[in-house]
Amino acid sequence: MPAGAPPVLVVTRLDDVTADTVISELNRRAVPVARLDPGNFPGTITMTAAFDTFGLSGILRTATRNVDLARVRSVYWRRPSPYAAPEGIDGQAGRWCAEEARYGLGGIVGALPGARYVNHPWRNRDAEYKPAQLATAERCGLTVPPTVITNEPDQARRFADRYGPVIYKPLRETDYLDDIGRALTVWIDDVGPDQIDDGMAHTAHLFQKRVNKTADIRMTVVGDHLFPVRIDGSPGVDWRRHYDALTYTLIDVPPDVANGVRAYLDAFGLTFGAFDFGLDSAGRWWFYECNPNGQWAWFPEPITTQITAAIADQLTNPPGAAT
Structure with a gap:
């Protein structure tokens, strides 16, 4: 060059x-x-x-x-x-x-x-662990649904009995292939006590109380810029399964949530984060997770263009500038 x-x-x-x-x-x-x-x-x-x-x-x-x-x-x-x-x-x-x-x-x-x-790759690595995400979100003032991570079937059943309806979500989006090499996705989904069998003792599983949501929110944060997008139209728990049915609307962020996400990124040393929330009928934002390297370019215009410009602004700052 x-x-x-x-x-x-x-x-x-x-x-x-x-x-x-x-x-x-x-x-x-x-x-x-x-x-x-x-x-x-x-x-x-x-x-x-x-x-x-x-x-x-x-x-x-x-x-x-x-x-x-x-x-x-x-x-x-x-x-x-x-x-x-x-x-x-x-x-x-x-x-x-x-x-x-x-x-x-x-x-x-x-x-x-x-x-x-x-972001720095080592900061991404640290921020990918869901237990750390949940603990940090709570410390930063974000509202976290009751959650348990366990490999004990009885504990999982007790949690489902107490907090049902309950969802299961993978702790990491790990590559998983079928017998002919096609990529498979482990979706977030409802689970009842009768679906929890002794096979779950083989590894860690995350169960979470399902939020009675009216919409989902994906908030992309780039430095000081927040891009909160309300996602409507999902007929199921995991909106990623229904892209064709969804609508996207830029909305305002409650001040306490804005302060919480900024504190969260500071705690992990991140410049970028893709936060997922559930919005309930009372207007409360429930923190699900933050992907330190989440996708955003599928959003309709002008959302994608605005996020693109914010990232480019970060990348064109002079060398040695404070992050």
């Missing part, structure tokens, strides 16, 4: 259309961009980083860009492919190579001097 304005490094896979939206906006602003997918290392990526009394220096080379590591102004960490072993190396040697790549290349990209991160 030639000398000039410091570049933005976008860390994501090739098919990330949400990142494409932000890259297009950066291109419109004539901001240099380099795209990096760590899953392509070492196949189409090479790097050398040096550390001495002058700090970090070095070059990261992709198939189309040469990036001066000391000049990166910001990093947009989206959804990169997993670190992988080089072709032809498998088994224990392959796993070792992938882990060395994670802690080598990943460590370098996470230590760029003066760069602004949206």
